[in-house]
Amino acid sequence: MPHYQKLGTIPHKRHTQFRKPDGSLYSEQLFSTEGFSNDYSLLYHTYAPTLIVKCDDPIDVSPKIAEEHMLKHRSLEGFKIKPEADYLDSRKAVLVNSDCHIVLAAPQKSMIDYFYKNADSDEVIFIHEGSGKLLTCYGEIAFAYGDYLVVPRGCIYQLHFDTEINRLFIVESHAPIRYPKRYLSKYGQLMEHSPYCERDIRTPENLQTHDEKGDFIIKTKKQGMLYGIHYGTHPFDVIGWDGCCYPFAFSIHDFEPITGRVHQPPPVHQTFETDAFVICSFVPRLYDYHPLSIPAPYNHSNIDSDELLYYVDGDFMSRKHVTRGMITLHPGGIPHGPHPGLVEKSIGKTETKELAVMVDTFKPLKLTQYAIEIENDGYVMSWAE
Ligand SMILES: [Fe+2]
Numbered sequence: 001m002p003h004y005q006k007l008g009t010i011p012h013k014r015h016t017q018f019r020k021p022d023g024s025l026y027s028e029q030l031f032s033t034e035g036f037s038n039d040y041s042l043l044y045h046t047y048a049p050t051l052i053v054k055c056d057d058p059i060d061v062s063p064k065i066a067e068e069h070m071l072k073h074r075s076l077e078g079f080k081i082k083p084e085a086d087y088l089d090s091r092k093a094v095l096v097n098s099d100c101h102i103v104l105a106a107p108q109k110s111m112i113d114y115f116y117k118n119a120d121s122d123e124v125i126f127i128h129e130g131s132g133k134l135l136t137c138y139g140e141i142a143f144a145y146g147d148y149l150v151v152p153r154g155c156i157y158q159l160h161f162d163t164e165i166n167r168l169f170i171v172e173s174h175a176p177i178r179y180p181k182r183y184l185s186k187y188g189q190l191m192e193h194s195p196y197c198e199r200d201i202r203t204p205e206n207l208q209t210h211d212e213k214g215d216f217i218i219k220t221k222k223q224g225m226l227y228g229i230h231y232g233t234h235p236f237d238v239i240g241w242d243g244c245c246y247p248f249a250f251s252i253h254d255f256e257p258i259t260g261r262v263h264q265p266p267p268v269h270q271t272f273e274t275d276a277f278v279i280c281s282f283v284p285r286l287y288d289y290h291p292l293s294i295p296a297p298y299n300h301s302n303i304d305s306d307e308l309l310y311y312v313d314g315d316f317m318s319r320k321h322v323t324r325g326m327i328t329l330h331p332g333g334i335p336h337g338p339h340p341g342l343v344e345k346s347i348g349k350t351e352t353k354e355l356a357v358m359v360d361t362f363k364p365l366k367l368t369q370y371a372i373e374i375e376n377d378g379y380v381m382s383w384a385e
Pocket residue numbers: 300302307330336
């Protein structure tokens with residue numbers, strides 16, 4: 001992310017001697033997700049972040065594909081994913097392609113005795129239910145209902161939950177998550193026509209420096225395998241950092257909807273983008289105000305992307321039988337639109353309370369075994385009811 005941040009204590013000049021009170025050197029680390037070619041941060045560790053003391057045997061956590069190819073509208077009952085105590089066990093990839101994984105999770109317990117690192121993917125963790133804190137070496141970020149937590153790949157983290165009732169919708173992205181380019185000035189500021197701005201971005205705070213030695217396990221995901229790597233020092237031992245690559249939070253409730261006299265196309269809801277998909281936020285808003293406007297969306301042929309909608313709260317005006325946590329998938333190749341009767345019904349309505357997250361992927365998504373287990377049968381024929 002392009003906006004410069006600084007927290008804790010850092011030396012005046014980068015790559016120079018920076019000493020602890022006892023005279024020994026802090027250990028500088030450059031953290032980036034695109035080599036030396038894009039945004040980065042410089043972190044100052046109490047100990048070198050390289051002190052591996054033991055490696056566990058890896059565990060295969062790759063998604064089990066149930067349908068490699070398909071061309072049907074699908075509907076999944078997301079809240080049928082069963083809660084599980086452990087965070088990593090609770091994460092169930094339901095739809096995947098070579099660019100991203102769509103994951104549902106209902107973790108009950110905080111991560112206390114290990115840390116997690118996704119070495120393959122940036123993660124966008126949408127908080128549907130629950131609250132707590134995201135802990136990283138950058139500091140902590142408090143989260144609650146409606147937050148997108150954006151964690152760059154390689155960033156070690158823990159999630160601490162306030163209660164056992166948590167529902168997460170997670171997008172793992174092999175490419176960096178970015179703000180939409182058209183909202184950025186040539187030097188990276190979010191411009192006036194953007195639906196959110198820098199004030200809405202919550203960055204790490206309350207940096208705690210853990211000067212601790214012991215056995216700290218970082219469960220690291222890489223190419224579908226989970227590696228338990230033990231380090232001799234606490235990963236959150238940073239005394240200070242600065243730069244432009246760091247985890248942050250953005251609340252869907254801070255997304256300012258863009259509306260018009262007639263129906264606005266889905267890109268007005270765009271919130272994040274990568275080279276391979278976009279993430280959009282559908283939030284409560286006033287409907288179109290042309291005297292003959294039709295608030296329901298027109299039918300459209302999304303020939304070049306799969307459209308995934310994750311329903312969060314409120315009535316969703318273009319669909320019947322919507323439940324909280326439901327996913328609908330409208331694959332590229334067959335047109336879709338409002339269910340019968342809902343176009344006429346939408347006329348005259350002045351506002352919507354709908355809240356949903358959309359992910360449009362440019363490559364087709366595949367269904368995993370977990371998706372089949374929570375599928376609503378017959379959705380493809382629901383326009384014929
Ligand atoms: Fe659509």
